[in-house]
Amino acid sequence: MSKLITGDNERIVQFYQRLKETLIALESALKEKRPLLNGQRYMTDAELSQYLKLSRRTLQEYRNNGLVPYYQIGGKILYRESDIEELLERNRQEAFK
Structure with missing residues (x-):
């Protein structure tokens, strides 16, 4: 005798919950994805200041002083994201032993 599976079934409820969590994660990943322009990614001052943990005012000072x-x-x-990565790499300091 077969058993009828309905939407109240615990396995079905768990399946739909996991499906919903996957959809939320996918939407979040797509929202954060920036499109490429000629193979390069570009950031706004708000994105870069958040990325570098700097205020937007400090970032403006770096621009004014020719640092960025x-x-x-x-x-x-x-x-340009690659410019920022190069800048960080050039200014990297080795730890003392």
Whole structure:
């Protein structure tokens, strides 16, 4: 004799819960994905300041002093991700032993 599986079945409820969690994780990942432009990713000042744990004002000072390369289109400031990675690598300090 076969048993009828309904939406109240615990295994079905767990399946739908996992499916919902997967959908939420996928939506979150897609929201954070930035599109490429000629193989490069660009960040806004808000994104970069959050990434580097700096205030936007400090980032502006770095721009004004020529420490951080950037692009300006109208009033919009953009930073190429690869430029920032190179900058961080050039300024890396080795730990003392």
